[in-house]
Amino acid sequence: MVVGFLIHSLDETQITYFSYFFSAHLNDEQSTKRQNLIISQVYQNYDKKLQSFDLLQTNIENNYSKQLMEKSVGVGVFRVPESSLFQKPKVVVWKKVLNLCYTLILSPDENRMAAQHFLKFFIQLLNEHFKNNTISSKPKLLLTKPEEVLILIEKTIPNGNLIYANSFVVKNLRTEIEATILNKKKNLKDLETKKGIKK
């Protein structure tokens, strides 16, 4: 099960743009501490990988190796041991795209390959929804429509379930997300009109 999903920066600021915990137990007073712990660990892992890569990349002669290194810098996985913040151990899978990092907190027996797959199609849906392939470079733009990001999360990991989504399910989700958001806009218009009539 996915117990939490975070969208955050991966620089020294470590800003959380979005956090979603799928269990009542994790939505308590400690939730901020919990998310900060995960983000700081992701940041440390990423930062060290990046620094090592920066040190080496000017010398890399082999293009294939360079691609491999680049790929391995932007993704990661690690275990979070049992602690006062997490009663049971968890596994964290993260993926960095431009200025943002998308991080899943999983129960240890979750299918991690499916988690990685989710991150790929979630980011693809996010880009498509905002009609901007570089939306991850403009995190503040996401905050102008947090409710739409919310709908995207709810549809793609309903209650912390990783969906085994092929391209047709992804297409279906895309349609459903757009319909939900469009419906909102339509309904809002209707409500405004009704209100106007009353006035």
Added chain:
Amino acid sequence: MSNNPSFPFPEEKTQKIFSKFQLVVQNKSQGNELVDSLRSLLLSYQFSKKKPRLNKEQKTFLINIIKNPNSTSIMKSLSSYILRTTSGYSKGNVLQITLKKSNGEALESLICFLDLWVDGRRLEKKIPQILSWISRDQLLTEQIIPFLTPILSDHPFIFEKKTRDAFEKQFITCLTRASLNSAVITGSFWRQASPIPVTEFDGSKCIDFFTVLNCSQSYTNDQMTNVYTFSLLYSWLQTLYLDPIEKQKQQEEEEEEEGFGNNEDFEKEKQKEKGNIKIIKMNERFCEAILKYCLRTLDQSVTKISTEQSPKEAEVIDSNIQEIVEMESIRILTLICQIDPGQIQKVTSIIKKIYERRKTQKHSLHPFVEIMNFVIINIEQIKYDFQPMINSIFGEKLFDLYYNSLECFDLLEFVLINRELLLENYPSIFSKHFLAFFRILAWNPDEFSLEFLELLPTLIHPGNYLEIFHTLLDLPILSLCLELSLYKDLEKNVDLASFSEILNYILRKESSSNSGSGSGKNNINFWDQNEYLSALQEFLESNKHSPRVISCCKIVPILLQIYFDVLISYASIKEIQELSIIMFNRYFQLFAKQSFLNKVQKLILEKTMSFFAGNPSLIFDLNEQFISTLQSLSPGIDYIGKIDFLISITWIIGEYANKKIEARLNNEIISTFFSSIEVIAFEYLTIVEKSKKNKKGSSKYSMGLNESQFQKQRQSQSQSQTQSQSQSQSQSKFQIEYENKINFENQFLMKRFGNKSETQSLLKQISTEQGKNQTRLLITLILALTKIASRNHSFIQRTLVIISKIMQHSEKYNFLILERAEEAAKLLNNPGIASLLFDMEKSARSQKNSYNISDEKSSLPFLLLENDSQNESFHNFFF
């Protein structure tokens, strides 16, 4: 909302948002005003340091938004998110409000909060109602099934047999009876579009039942429910069937260990506890449905993807999902076999087919990990040789995948969870292929340190413990070499030609322990090879140390501690003896990062002391090593860690060079010990005297490598030490050599530690420590000489000569040295009292290290070997 929010929100801003929301609640505002307010509230929960609490009125308002059929999805989502975010604070208040008002109202309102039930017992009461909904309404089923995952995780007890059966009955329908046509899309207003049939990935029409690997142009509710149900299966089976079985097994094991079989109260307690763990046999129809579904997805996972049906981007998603679903199906089948062993034979034949199919293709490690997991769990029932798979994965694939953290993580987790079974059935994973694990660690020292701390004890066995010791100490160099091998073509690169032998050795795939018998004595310590050494120094200096290398330096001392703990607890004296020799050699042969050097050297000395505490007879076994080491150390030149090294060895000799402790020690050995310490004492006295005469004297620190010439002269010096004339000659000889070496040593230090400022700061640091260290050393030397002399009175006069030399120049020595010297002189002038103090028979200390391993060529790790003395065959695997 502002387009440029600041982080975190200032408290006033949060207050403002809340006041505005309160107004919205009071006015029961709707439309954009409400959405804006909810949006701001969401952001304030994300970005405020202090999370505001909702009052009852506000909560009720949000619940009413969710229940109101006229609310938009966005309003509902925002309200639900806000309530969810605060749910842990209010411990079920939200649900109590919802429950009271949900009777007869929109069921949806209750569904929204299914996963927020902190109080599982209250939710349990609602289960019949939920079951009645899902049996009659497909749309509600689609909505409810995803909620089952968090409920399973938080309140598994809710699913008693009756409830479980009812849900499973529904799951069978969801899994096997989803529609084979896409949802009907209403076309233009004069006619309705005809239903489009569901297809396979190759574009052919689906003729069997629908699964997650089928393609539907527009998903119907039951098709989506099918997808959700498949996602739920693993946690359902794990939580409701396997967990109770494992809990019961664990309890039985604990009972066996405690051995309270005859105790009546205990038997009653046992029965009671068994009653609490309810193991329910799996419903046959449900089991069949899952098997059928998984088998179908396994067949579908090799269907060729039609490029006509899927554009290129979609093709990537689909080929990925084929592999992921294959992996998930194997995971589910493995669970089914654990729950119902009757299915093993049937499933094994399927797994074999998948393996045969996969082994020739280039695929990621993930499905192989799941296949191995199935094999190892059911190893007793499976009659199939999976050794080639093990060899291919651990001997080849793993070596080239160290940079893929996700695949490595899966593999490490698999190995850790199944280590006992793997050790019994495929010990070669650890004894033969352990270098692959070190490669993963060297590349991912930060990410996988936890895993490696657990794994290390499993890797160490009598055949490889020495090679593992070298590998651990050289971990930073392995990391450096891996980086180098990635960015340069090693075979063609001219710059690397001189390092090629070192690189090839460090990056070797096969353990050198495997090429010969015994404890890996065939492995090369390249630090001992003069032809490699200069190339190694050059190699280490010419490459900057990346954070990865630095992280390796940090984790090595922690791993070494675990390594020594295993050896101290389980190795025989012979193995400890062999390791001690290597430890001496490697003390100065370490990666040149100062903090790394300090920590590792300190640990080596600490553990040497522990080895002697457990096995004092080592003093005889290692006497030649001790003497040659003492004679090989350049006098007056402080390599990093040299004085600590001398202090430890001198102390050990003083403490254990006693015939009453080790009867094999003869007068000749004890005399050589005494002479070696005596020479060192004289040398240090000379240094102190000289440094006081000439305070301006240049620096005298060295890394002390390449000292063979110096060593020869020291040997001749040692032989002539008994005569006072030759003593003064050797001292003056030493002074000349000492002056000559200073420049060379400084140059060496500069070379090794890079820039001038770093070298200077290092010299300064060493300089402040120097006085303290020399005092400690001289005190230990006096004490060691006194101890030996008190046991053999023929050495008393020679010891007193040294003491008198100190007393004659008392102004040059620290008062602590003078105090010790005075005490020693008083004692030695009363030999009877001295003997009484230092010539005691030691009671045999812990004997736990003295057991013998019967088969020294065993491939089993230390943890699995029979321990005769303690009758413990298994280690608990935790350190």
